[in-house]
Each structure stands twice: as C-alpha cells, then as structure tokens.
Amino acid sequence: MQTSNMPQVMKANASEDKGENARLQSFIGAYAIGDLVKSTLGPKGMDKILQPMPGPDAKFSSATITNDGATILRSVWVDNPAAKILVDMSKTQDQQCGDGTTSVVVLAAELLRNAEQLVSAGIHPQVICQGYRIALETARSKLDSIAFDHRSEKDKFRDDLMNIARTTLSSKLLVHEKDHFAGLAVDAILRLKGHPNLDLVQVIKKPGASLKESYLDEGFILEKRIAPGHPRRVENCKIMVANTPMDTDKIKIYGARVKVDSLDTVQEIEAAEKAKMKNKVQKIVGHGCNVFINRQLIYNYPESLFKEMGCVAIEHSDFDGTERLAAVLGSDIVSTFDDVARVQLGTCEVMEEIMIGEDKVIKFSGVQRGEACSIVLRGASKHILDEAERSLHDALAVLHQTITETRVVYGGGASEIAMAEAVATKAKEIEGKKSLALEAAAKAFRQIPAILSDNGGYDSAEIVGKLQARHAKGEHEWGVDMDAGDVASMKELGICESYRSKLSQICAAMEAAEQVIRVDDIIRCAPRQREGY
Numbered sequence: 033m034q035t036s037n038m039p040q041v042m043k044a045n046a047s048e049d050k051g052e053n054a055r056l057q058s059f060i061g062a063y064a065i066g067d068l069v070k071s072t073l074g075p076k077g078m079d080k081i082l083q084p085m086p087g088p089d090a091k092f093s094s095a096t097i098t099n100d101g102a103t104i105l106r107s108v109w110v111d112n113p114a115a116k117i118l119v120d121m122s123k124t125q126d127q128q129c130g131d132g133t134t135s136v137v138v139l140a141a142e143l144l145r146n147a148e149q150l151v152s153a154g155i156h157p158q159v160i161c162q163g164y165r166i167a168l169e170t171a172r173s174k175l176d177s178i179a180f181d182h183r184s185e186k187d188k189f190r191d192d193l194m195n196i197a198r199t200t201l202s203s204k205l206l207v208h209e210k211d212h213f214a215g216l217a218v219d220a221i222l223r224l225k226g227h228p229n230l231d232l233v234q235v236i237k238k239p240g241a242s243l244k245e246s247y248l249d250e251g252f253i254l255e256k257r258i259a260p261g262h263p264r265r266v267e268n269c270k271i272m273v274a275n276t277p278m279d280t281d282k283i284k285i286y287g288a289r290v291k292v293d294s295l296d297t298v299q300e301i302e303a304a305e306k307a308k309m310k311n312k313v314q315k316i317v318g319h320g321c322n323v324f325i326n327r328q329l330i331y332n333y334p335e336s337l338f339k340e341m342g343c344v345a346i347e348h349s350d351f352d353g354t355e356r357l358a359a360v361l362g363s364d365i366v367s368t369f370d371d372v373a374r375v376q377l378g379t380c381e382v383m384e385e386i387m388i389g390e391d392k393v394i395k396f397s398g399v400q401r402g403e404a405c406s407i408v409l410r411g412a413s414k415h416i417l418d419e420a421e422r423s424l425h426d427a428l429a430v431l432h433q434t435i436t437e438t439r440v441v442y443g444g445g446a447s448e449i450a451m452a453e454a455v456a457t458k459a460k461e462i463e464g465k466k467s468l469a470l471e472a473a474a475k476a477f478r479q480i481p482a483i484l485s486d487n488g489g490y491d492s493a494e495i496v497g498k499l500q501a502r503h504a505k506g507e508h509e510w511g512v513d514m515d516a517g518d519v520a521s522m523k524e525l526g527i528c529e530s531y532r533s534k535l536s537q538i539c540a541a542m543e544a545a546e547q548v549i550r551v552d553d554i555i556r557c558a559p560r561q562r563e564g565y
Contacts, residue, residue, distance in 0.1 A: 055157075058551045059148045061112030065105065065119065066141020069134050072099040073480075075202040075514045076488035077134075082107045097415055099203065100422050101134030102126035114144075114548045121544045129533040130429020131200050135480065136537040142479040143545035146472035151549075155465050161546045163469020166462065167455045168542045170470075171477070172535065174454035175447060178508045179531045183438040192440045193218045195528040197427045199443045202514075202527075204423030205416065209243050216248045216407055217427040221435060223250075223403045230432050231356050232404040235424060237417040240389040241410040246420075251380075251397040252360045253406040254325075254349060258385050258394060259335050262344045265384040269396075270320055270377045273358045274366045275327035278309075278334045278347070306333060313337040315369040321377055327354045327365070344383075346394065362400035430530050439531035442522035444511025445481025447534055449499045452477035473542075481512050490517040 071078045082096040082104065098104060105119045118140055122133045147160050182188035197214035206213045220233045236253055258264060292298055313334050316324060323344045330338075330347035338345040349357065358365050361378025369375070381398025388408055407424065411417040434440070441447045452474040459470035478496055485492035495512055498519045502510040511527065513520035522528070 054552055055148075055151065055549075057112065058114035058548045059144055061110070061115035062118055062141050062144045062548055064112070065110070065115045066138050066145075068108070069101045069104055070138050070141075070483055071487060072101060072104070073134050073138055073203075074484040074487050075207065076484075077203055078487070080104050095415075096418065098419055098422060099134075100419075100426070101137055103422060105133075105137070114551070117544050117547060121540050125536060125540060126429075129433055129530065129536050130426045131530070132533045132537045136541050138483060139476060139480060139537060140541040140544045142476035143473065143541060144548055146476050147469075147545065147549050150468055150472055155468060157549045157552070159465050160469045160472075160549055163462075163466040164473055164542055164546055164549075166458065166466065167470045167473035168538065170455050170458045171451040171473075171538055174451050175441060175531070175535060175538070178447065178450050179439040179441050181439045189438065190218065190222070191526075192528060193221070193431055193434060195526040196434055196440065196530055197431060199527050199529055200427045200430050201423055204426070205419040206243065206423045212244055213246070213424060213427065216246065217424060217431055219248055220405050220407060221428060221431040223405050224432070224435070225403055226435055227403055229359065230428065232360060232401060233428060234356060234404075234406040235409060235421055236388070236393075236406055237409045237411070237414075237421060238389045238391060239411065239414060239417060243409075243411050243416070243420060245410045247408055249395070249406045249408060251395055251399055251406065252357060252404050253388075253408070254346070254357060254394045254396070255391070256346055256349055256394055257392050259330070259339075259345050259347065261339055265382065266323060266344055267382050269323045269380045269383045271323040271325060271361055271363060271380065271383075272316060272319060272321040272366060272375070272377055273325050273354060273361065273363045274316070275354065276367050276369075277328055278312075278326055278330040279328070309334050310337060312369065313341070317341045317343050319369065319372055319375055319377065323383060325349055325354070325357065357396075360399050360401045360404040361396070430533055433532045434530045437530070437532040440528050441531050441534050442509045442511060443527040443529040444513070444520075444522045444525070445484055445499065446509055446511030446522050446527075447529070448477045448480040449496070449503050449511070450508045451538070453500065453503050484512050484514065485517075488514050488517060495519060 072080065077099050079097050079099045082098065084095070096103070096107070102122050102125070105122045108119070110116055110119060118137050121140065122137050125136045126133045143164070147157075147164075150160050151157060182192055194214050197217045198210045201207060201210040201213055224230075224232060234252060236255065292301075317338070321343060323346070324338060325346045327349055328347070330345050335345050335347075354365060358378065361380060362376070363378030364376040366375050379400050380396045383394060383396050385392055386395050387393075389410070409417055409420050409424070411420055455470050455477065456474040459467045459474065462470060478500075481499060482492040482496050485495045490512075495518070499510060499512070502519060507521075509521050509523040510519055511522040513525065
C-alpha cells in the first residue's frame, strides 16, 4: 500500500476555493448586498425594519425602521468577503459625504453583475479591470463637463444648497417637510462660514409635537439642569468646563480600612476632607469664573460652597456634550486648578434655563464661537426622531462638503445617463475586448435611473429609453421625474446633487468592483480549537 507524500501546506481544517468557485462566491455575495438595499433607493424607496437579536451583543436595543443604506448595512452581519468590501465602502461614503450610501453599493453590484457575464463569456478579469479604468476616467471627465458652480453668486449658491438639501431629504422620512428641514440645514451650515468642524451644529431630539415644529436655535443647548438654589439666568458668563471629582465630602478611601478609637477621630477625618474640598472650590472660583460645568458629579457640600461664592454649578454633563461645549465656548477642559495663567475660560453673553417640551435644558447665547447652533427635533415617537436625525445628518454632511467643493450636478439619474452615454461613445473608439467592459460599465450606469423608476412602480425601460434620446441631443439636465413617472428637466424641478458626493460614488464603486473581479482564490483559516476539546 502506497501513501501520498504530498506536503500539506495549510493547517488541518483550513479550506481553499480556487478559480471559478472563488470568483462565483465573491460575485454572489456582492449581488446579495446590492439586492438588499436596491429597493430603498430614491424618493419612492421602501423602508427596512431592523430587528435586533436578543442578548447583550445586539447592535440595536430596539427595532429600527430606516431606508438609510449605511444604517442597514452597518447592522447586518455578513460573512462573505466581497459583501464586506461593499459594506465598508458604504460606511466610508457615509463618513466622507453623508449621502449616496445606497447608490454606491447598488452601482458596485451592477458593475459586478455585468462583469460576471463577461467572465462567463471567457474574457480575462484583467481585461475587464482595464476597461473599467478607462470607463472611470471617461465618466469623471463627463461629470466635470456637466457640473456647474455658483460660488461667486451668493443667492444662486444658496438656491443650489437648498436644492441639494431637498434632493437628499426627498428619499428620507422628512420628505413631507423637506422645505422646512432643508432651510434648517442650509441655515446651520451657512452659519459655520466654512469651518471644518461639523460638531458645532448640535442636533437635539425631544419627543412630542410634530416634525414641522422642529427649529434652529442660535447658540448651544446643554441637556442638563442648573442645581437647585442657583440663579436660572446669568449674564456675562465666564465659564470653566472641567472633568474632576467633586464628590469627596465623605470618607472614601478605596481598597483600605480606617480603624479609629473614637467618633471624634472620625469627625476629624471628615473635617479634613471638607477642608480639602473647600480649598479646591476656592481655587476654582479664584480663576474668576461665575459658572462651573463639571463632567462628573458635584456633591451637596461643594455645591453649597459654589452657591455661597456666587458661582453657578452644573454637574454630570455627558462627555460628548462637554467636548462640544468646550469647543463652542472657546475654553479648555480643566482637571487641575493650581496654575491660573494656564487655564482658558469660556465666555457667553447669557446662560439661562429654558423649557423644550416637558424638559428643562440650559441654553448658552452669544457664545465665543458665534457660528455654533442647535437644531431641536420634535416628533411623535423615538423611532421617528431617530430616523429624522439620520436624515438630517445626511443633509448636513452633504451640504458641509458642498461648501468646500462648490460644484453641483443634476440628480434624478441625469448624471448617470450622461456618464453612460459618454462611456458607450468611448467604447466605440476602443479596439479589442476592452470595449466590451466599457459597454458593461455604461449598462451599469443606466441601471441607476432604471432602479429609481422600478421603485416608483414606473416603466423603467421606457423612461431610460426617453432619457437616452434626450441626452443624445445634448440635454444633459434631463432625468426621472418621480412624481409624474416620466422624464423632465432637473433644472426646472430643482433636483441637484453634490459633485463631490457623485464623484466619490463612481470612484468607490469602480474600485470596489475591480477589487472583487481580481479575486481568484479564497483561503479560509482553520477555526480556533477550544481548550479542553
């Protein structure tokens, strides 16, 4: 009996898929992710209910209703490597631009779907990748040529920002109040005056009332209450923001025991603790502040000392709120108080306690960073407020990018059809098999307006055909009118998108598709053995 002497390279229980099997697994994973979010694309897109698994490791504590692509994909656990590439791409698009998280995944999935047909026809993956690179350059050039810029005209640029905000919100929960929320988002972004920190715009959710009663408030709102006995309104505030323990008004020695021979000794220890705390409060007030905001708790004794010294004390501000508040007020977050010269105090004209709905909050007006503002969202339930916050975040993020890169393109599938026609024309100039890859890329671009039409219940073949005829005549502003179920001028309807967001979508989709197409081998490591087995 002969035994095989073939060396075993991989560890036992490790597996490997090669060639067609590996490529097919990658393609199928990408299709599944694309099909998962395809129905959420556009103004007529459907919502998904994300039901968490029970247990401490659940990503959501309660059910989430959303049509935001990044939120859906972030909550779905995937095992397929190609699917993970598309999920990560959607997260990056959300971080970079805020909008286009669904479009970028759908476009990448369509590029891979067409590439799979070419691979099945015997075309080498490298040839397809070369064709896709040419298609990307052609699409970028076309996108540059159809973009327009009104940066120098203030009124027209604001109209562009309003149109972009309305277009972004038209596929969200806020569609019925998109004019109102587009105005809030544009006003908030214009207040930043080009400042790169979007954290200066704070979004506060308060249940109750209707979405239309949401409003923009100048200044900063902290979701805390002023301590009892302190004045509810302070003018000309000098504010110290700190992160320091203010709860040592009783015996608290961690990990140790104190043995005493009488109650008098206990009283001496408590007196020493109080003296230490009083000295700390005197140092804080000695900096010249009349408002003290602490990240940690402030116990009764130091609170009474602050009241005696004429300093308003606010305790237990959440960490994100503390960071944002310090940035808005222009102050440091202090933890030691010995050196007065090295501590930067924040300032504001008025600090007062106000009511929002049934809750009391603290409002800072006339802050040092005058561009800061707060958007107060009202709504009937927590689920509505959460989705409204996600929708508004997308609008704020894409507007923030548009302030930096001010070029704008038309939406409604107009840009995709224009790029598809440019790529299809380029394909006729390319010799060899690479022209087939360009035709596949053009077909993928045309799928975006087709899916928009399908989600609205319209005849996608007829609408795409009409769009191609319009764009062949050079009318590149024509796209899909989702209200009428026909083609229309996006310029007249005011449907615009950010150039930077659109460019990011096509670049990310092409790069992700190329990365998956080049795969010809999948190696799975052996699972880790449990101890004792």
